[in-house]
Amino acid sequence: MCARVRGWLLDLYEDASDGLCLWFITETGARLRLKQKMEVIFYASGESEQLRALWKFLRRHSEVLDLQRETRRDAFIPEPIVVLKAVIDSPVNETRLFREVQQRFPRLTYYDSDISSNIRHAARYGTFPMAFCDIEYDDKNSIQSLKTLNSRWDLSPVLPVLRSLTLEPDCDPTRNEPSTISVQFKQRKQTLSLKSAGELIHRLNGILHEIDPDLILTSWGDTWLIPQLLMLAEKAGEKLCLNRDERRGVRWQKALTYFSYGQIIYRPEEAHLFGRCHIDVRSAMMWRDYGLDGVLESARVTASPIEKAARVSPGSGISAMQMLTALEKNILVPWHKQQVEAFKDGMDLIHRDRGGLIYQPIVGLHTDVAQIDFISMYPAIIIKGNISPEVPLPNGIVPASDELGVVPLTLKPLYEKRVALKLRCGQLKKNSRLAKRESARASALKWLLVVCFGFLGYKNARFGRIEAHEAVTNGGREVLIKAKEVAEAMGFEVLQLFVDALWLKKKGAVTKDDFQDVLAEISAQTGLGVSLDGVYRWVAFLPSRTDERIPIANRYFGVFQDGTLKVRGIEARRRDTPPWVAETQTSMLACLSRAGSVNDLPAAIQNAFSVFQNALASFRAGKVPLEKLVVTARISHELENYRSPTPGARAAMQMYAQTGKRTRPGQKMRFIYTCGTPNVRAWETAGQIKFEDIDRMKYTELLARAACSVLHPFGIDDLQLKKWAHTATIDLELNLPRKGYRVRKIFNHDRPLGVTGAAGTGGYIA
């Protein structure tokens, strides 16, 4: 007897007795659990004696269904190699057996041995989270046949309506003790008291049973709520049914400190569920930035579980995609050894890499300027140049072979989908609900594109190769120089080059049309897509703060013709700037952006200055809320390892001394600058800080600094402004120093040290 349904794949995980467990949301809205047997294959190569020994060893095991000698491609070896192919009856058995094999035969090289079941299933059946499938299953709920009816690359997939339940405590548990939790489904919201464990767990189970959610969205679920609920359940002697698969408990992923994107990151423990997804919206960075649409998009294209896709782990998503590509292309996937030791001390530097090209900006205020960006430059170069570890590298961006390698093959559909989504965003009504959703999806894809480039240069990546990484940055510099030549030949002045962007100036060029020809020509000459980021009413490039004669790349702000601001590198963009300073600076910039043209700028500058004055006055009057003064800084060492503790580290030490709560490397520390010793106060233990305790000098200095950045291009002297900030009284009528701030318009300083340098490594001199 066979039943047949169509439905969306929600969850897939390994199961010791059933092989795989799959959850579907059927067309009729049922939530269906099915099981499926899946054979798993791994390969070994090496000395023939060793291989023979392995063959003998595996032959004895009943879970090994088949052993074969085959010839296959290793991505890093030009000629096909001889391998032993082992077919195992289930994923769980394969994991267990391989662990033993690898210990007994460490000298062999292994392939396809540590690929997740999600990826194996994706390679075999074309599945992914939210894939729409046609399934036949027997009376024991065993899948007999499974067909995927759509693809990861569909632009407008039809999705089921997901039921999401939101759980959150009534306050931030890192600061206070919550007394209730709120439970929300659609518009229905109820509050449950944490006081009585028995009643709470009982009611929660009732709700979970009644609603049967697909998603459980929590605040602090990973670090506080779920551990707390489990503890209360134990206390009450009742099982808490968080999973849809009631045979399972919560799967905990341990907390982890790791190094990524130049920073030490702390990833707290995570609570994963079976048959439904738990997402802690406070810790899932991906969720904060892109919401459900971005998360589902990312899960879809990477064929990774939704819970995993929600928590930003850039590497594993792209790594999963590359493995899937390799499986589909019949290329062996090298076994990824856990090189923990090597990671800690052997962060081998890439000395030959010279990073992206920079052409220092011409400091000062400019009009008749447009910014032109290459669209996803590095991914585009990888695709166009066919840059992959296993194929010959290109000359510039002219490919050396026709057959696409694993990396470009992985990137191409991703790149094309993102371009298509962006295109569609452009056609939708700006800021409409749909436009926002589509752009969230496009943003999620952007992350994957960026990380794919990074992975080429990462020695622990399966498909990484330093030379390939270099070939990409090489290509980038070549393309940017070409673009500069094209622009100059067409009579444009190049104000700044930055890795994948150009700032072009030509007298009288003030509309998008004025830049269409140069755009088209750059695109034609380089063979890559470029887009006009915008035409500026005016843009100001800032010099170094320590030496006014030195221009600083990518420290600028400007206003486009439509009035939107573009701001880079200044205080408001930094994560360690207190909100009060960032908000004041942003308001000042907003004043400037309201000037319709440079002629209106003097008045706008006066307004911006008033914003600054008012902010100072309200600070002196004690009217700035404390939380607006909180500084957030990352802790990157164990506290005892600091040789000269940063303010953040001092606050962390203070908190540790007072409460015993330790700040781990990668965690953020929030604090306030105070008078006396120590000069900081941890926000978590701040209690009620009195107004007199606040280090007013410090905050005045921080605000003045931010104001200087904004006003500097208009000829306002930093020192004078700071002096004024520290000495002026609150009384606006006494505003004498203002007389000293006559606005001068400064256009086009001479290029002080007109040299080129490099972003990232090396210092590239063109």
Add this chain to the structure above:
DNA sequence: TACAGTCGGGG
């Protein structure tokens, strides 16, 4: 004054 520690970037 030296230098240790943190941030940028993308959206």
Add this chain to the structure above:
DNA sequence: GTGTACGACTGTA
């Protein structure tokens, strides 16, 4: 299940 790098800048010793 982890991109790399340097340069600018700040705060401490």
